[in-house]
Amino acid sequence: MSTATAKHHDDHGHDSHGHPTGLMRWVKSTNHKDIGTMYLWFAFTMFLFAGAMAMGIRAELFQPGLQFFQPQVFNQLTTLHGLIMIFGAIMPAFVGFANWQVPLMIGAPDMAFPRLNNMSFWLLIPAALLLVTSIFVPGGAVAGGWTMYPPLAIQGGLSMDMSIFALHILGVSSIVGSINIITTIFNMRAPGMTLMKMPMFVWTWLITAYLLIAAMPVLAGALTMMITDRHFGTHFFNAAGGGDPVLFQHVFWFFGHPEVYIMILPAFGILSTIIPTFARKPLFGYTSMVYATTAIAVLSFVVWAHHMFTTGMPVAGQLFFMYSTMLISVPTGVKVFNWVATMWKGSITFETPMLFAVAVVFLFTIGGLSGLVLAILPVDIQLQDTYYVVAHFHYVLFSGAAMSIMGGVYYWIPKWTGHMYDETLGKWHFWLTTIAFNVTFFPMHFTGLAGMPRRIPDYSQQFAEFNMISSYGAFVLGLSQLLFLYVVIKCIKGGAKASASPWEGAHGLEWTVPSPAPFHTFETPPVVK
Amino acid sequence: MRQSTKNYYLPAPSFWPAIAATALFLMFGGFAMALNQIGLGKPVMIAGGLVFVYLLRGWFSEVIKESISKVYNTQVDHSFRWGMGWFIFSEVMFFFGFFGALFYARNVSLHWLADAQLLWPGFVATWPSAGPKLVLEGHMAPWGLPAINTLLLLTSGATLTWAHWGLMKNNRNQLTIGLVLTIALGVAFLTLQAHEYAEAAFTIKSGIYGATFYMLTGFHGLHVTMGAIMLTIILLRVRSGHFDAHNHFGFEAVAWYWHFVDVVWLFLFIFVYWL
Structure with missing residues (x-):
């Protein structure tokens, strides 16, 4: 890890240097901090929106029978909840972190391509508009699940086309954004910051950006084949013409599994930043962490068919994908052990970011272990498309990715706003979120093992108690995020002044600039020793 | 331009990214409508295409100008x-x-x-x-x-x-x-x-x-x-x-x-x- 011995020669009051104010400051921005802020707010808005949909889902599932939504509407809710959470909330939030933190952490004056950076953000808006307005078109929003498998997806109406094009645009945004991030990391590091001195967060984003550039074009290809099958008479996914619906699943999951790591590697980077700070010890096994991240990235491209064990693959294929999937737990285990070892004998304090980080290590491991269970072929055939899968991926995506994002916000918000957040309310937010999350999703392991299918608005009487518990949890979980919103707004408006380095154990270049970080930083690169 | 060639060139605030987003919205939104036989689709798509051409011309001209004036x-x-x-x-x-x-x-x-x-x-x-x-x-x-x-x-x-x-x-x-x-x-x-x-x-x-x-x-x-x-x-x-x-x-x-x-x-x- 680099030590923050750098001097910075900046902040001669560039802030008002002919820069537009008001709305145009944001529309025309070429500043990584402003763009990062826009990404984070966009993600938060989408998070609340898709979270409200999840509460609709849980309201319907509160009791057996149909209460609020017709099955078609229920399917639209689950589909849009998934699409928006993944592409609208988690991914943009991480890009927001990358925008704010990568230049600050490597001592760069900005991103390598500031205008393209802004384009990556503004492309999210048309994509979100297409996705959200598709709810109101005839036939309603997409209802075939976020994975959009044919033949169901071939039969959808206008909203299916809108969603496909929304994903095309999001793909362009992600690819351009990732090219920017990779270029920034390779080309804009301060003198002396070698690759193996880079902060772990920067490393994880480097690998994530690589995954995005490799995976998103393949998704674009799959979606393009979908469009031509729908409207131009091709037979990619139609066996009558020699195609195969399973082909879509292969191409989709070739993108989809790296996507899973795209959503968790930056979270690993955030954990690897927070834990050493509050354990007051350097990150244990930095080098092994770098190699583990790289190994995960490589392996993520050869495990995709574990999402398709029940499609009738040859046994040899099933075995290969089972073993390769289990292999991923090795580098992931390295990471978990490294975090635990970092905390070992540290003088730990539990401020809100650390609470989130420790909870993520614990809860993500549960999600990782249920993933290992699902990787086992005979077990997966039993559990495919049950609530066990829903429990699994919410443990990795909510208590892995989303809670890391929350921890990261608490950790860096003093740098972003210049104020400390309200520690008491932060802790309330943490405990409410963590407890409500487990109340919501832990029972799903049981309902899933007992055979309750996902994506169905009604269920057998035997699942009633667990579903009611899940729904109570989900309402608390959803409403607690309004507290998060309040804490963030309160912190922006005021609060105790944050010093340049408000965390006692924090290291890194971002803590050498004042809080809030000036509009321009590191215009002359610092020297890292 | 306040930046000298010594420093990394940071462009001034720019309208092009927002224009790019508009172009793609019109093109893809129009295309989706046209595919579903909605009359408005084609004109919207064509309008988007025109904005896109305007965008490419404008943005690349700006980059070329910067390149010639040796700010890179x-x-x-x-x-x-x-x-x-x-x-x-x-x-x-x-x-x-x-x-x-x-x-x-x-x-x-x-x-x-x-x-x-x-x-x-x-x-x-x-x-x-x-x-x-x-x-x-x-x-x-x-x-x-x-x-x-x-x-x-x-x-x-x-x-x-x-x-x-x-x-x-x-x-x-x-x-x-x-x-x-x-x-x-x-x-x-x-x-x-x-x-x-x-x-x-x-x-x-x-x-x-x-x-x-x-x-x-x-x-x-x-x-x-x-x-x-x-x-x-x-x-x-x-x-x-x-x-x-x-x-x-x-x-x-x-x-x-x-x-x-x-x-x-x-x-x-x-x-x-x-x-």
């Missing part, structure tokens, strides 16, 4: 190199998806369809195939037009490199002639490709063979078209006296792109036409 230092030049390299990698992955689909259909799913014998008894897996329910009327043989096209594109790669040598030796004549030749060869390729499409006995609707054939060659042709347009712009810039022996990444970026399109064609020739 070596580090910015390196950024462009990294950026173009990774962009081409993303394009490689785009084609990889379609090649993967071709491989899967030919070597996996067609055989399973034939082996199962449940839905379509008597179906035999051959290639080319339009599947059990459709009839394939002929296919493309490699050693006619496609072979000539291969030759054309490979030659265009050579003429482009020759043009690059001219640029590095400050021989502007060689540079111009090389570029003109490259563009001519590209246009010749596209003409032959259009002829091949017009003469073809099968369409994109002709089962999995027609689908993979037209998808792969169609996207390749689109890339050749874009490459030819980019080369034409480079030619116009050369005529206006842009670029010198040391400072010509715009030229190199297009050359990289052209060579990439070349390599994709080789794979197409082998896997789509030949084997």
Whole structure:
């Protein structure tokens, strides 16, 4: 890890240097901090929106029978909840972190391509508009699940086309954004910051950006084949013409599994930043962490068919994908052990970011272990498309990715706003979120093992108690995020002044600039020793 | 510009990104409507296309102006190199998806369809195939037009490199002639490709063979078209006296792109036409 011995020669009051104010400051921005802020707010808005949909889902599932939504509407809710959470909330939030933190952490004056950076953000808006307005078109929003498998997806109406094009645009945004991030990391590091001195967060984003550039074009290809099958008479996914619906699943999951790591590697980077700070010890096994991240990235491209064990693959294929999937737990285990070892004998304090980080290590491991269970072929055939899968991926995506994002916000918000957040309310937010999350999703392991299918608005009487518990949890979980919103707004408006380095154990270049970080930083690169 | 060439060039606030978002919204939104027979679709799509052309022209002019006024230092030049390299990698992955689909259909799913014998008894897996329910009327043989096209594109790669040598030796004549030749060869390729499409006995609707054939060659042709347009712009810039022996990444970026399109064609020739 680099030590923050750098001097910075900046902040001669560039802030008002002919820069537009008001709305145009944001529309025309070429500043990584402003763009990062826009990404984070966009993600938060989408998070609340898709979270409200999840509460609709849980309201319907509160009791057996149909209460609020017709099955078609229920399917639209689950589909849009998934699409928006993944592409609208988690991914943009991480890009927001990358925008704010990568230049600050490597001592760069900005991103390598500031205008393209802004384009990556503004492309999210048309994509979100297409996705959200598709709810109101005839036939309603997409209802075939976020994975959009044919033949169901071939039969959808206008909203299916809108969603496909929304994903095309999001793909362009992600690819351009990732090219920017990779270029920034390779080309804009301060003198002396070698690759193996880079902060772990920067490393994880480097690998994530690589995954995005490799995976998103393949998704674009799959979606393009979908469009031509729908409207131009091709037979990619139609066996009558020699195609195969399973082909879509292969191409989709070739993108989809790296996507899973795209959503968790930056979270690993955030954990690897927070834990050493509050354990007051350097990150244990930095080098092994770098190699583990790289190994995960490589392996993520050869495990995709574990999402398709029940499609009738040859046994040899099933075995290969089972073993390769289990292999991923090795580098992931390295990471978990490294975090635990970092905390070992540290003088730990539990401020809100650390609470989130420790909870993520614990809860993500549960999600990782249920993933290992699902990787086992005979077990997966039993559990495919049950609530066990829903429990699994919410443990990795909510208590892995989303809670890391929350921890990261608490950790860096003093740098972003210049104020400390309200520690008491932060802790309330943490405990409410963590407890409500487990109340919501832990029972799903049981309902899933007992055979309750996902994506169905009604269920057998035997699942009633667990579903009611899940729904109570989900309402608390959803409403607690309004507290998060309040804490963030309160912190922006005021609060105790944050010093340049408000965390006692924090290291890194971002803590050498004042809080809030000036509009321009590191215009002359610092020297890292 | 307050930045000196010593510092990394940071552009002033810009409207182009928001215009790009508008263009894509109109194009894709209009396209989605047009696909569903909504009357407004086509005009919206065309409007989006016009905004897109305006965007490309405006944004690239701005970058070219910056490049000429020497605000880019070596580090910015390196950024462009990294950026173009990774962009081409993303394009490689785009084609990889379609090649993967071709491989899967030919070597996996067609055989399973034939082996199962449940839905379509008597179906035999051959290639080319339009599947059990459709009839394939002929296919493309490699050693006619496609072979000539291969030759054309490979030659265009050579003429482009020759043009690059001219640029590095400050021989502007060689540079111009090389570029003109490259563009001519590209246009010749596209003409032959259009002829091949017009003469073809099968369409994109002709089962999995027609689908993979037209998808792969169609996207390749689109890339050749874009490459030819980019080369034409480079030619116009050369005529206006842009670029010198040391400072010509715009030229190199297009050359990289052209060579990439070349390599994709080789794979197409082998896997789509030949084997």
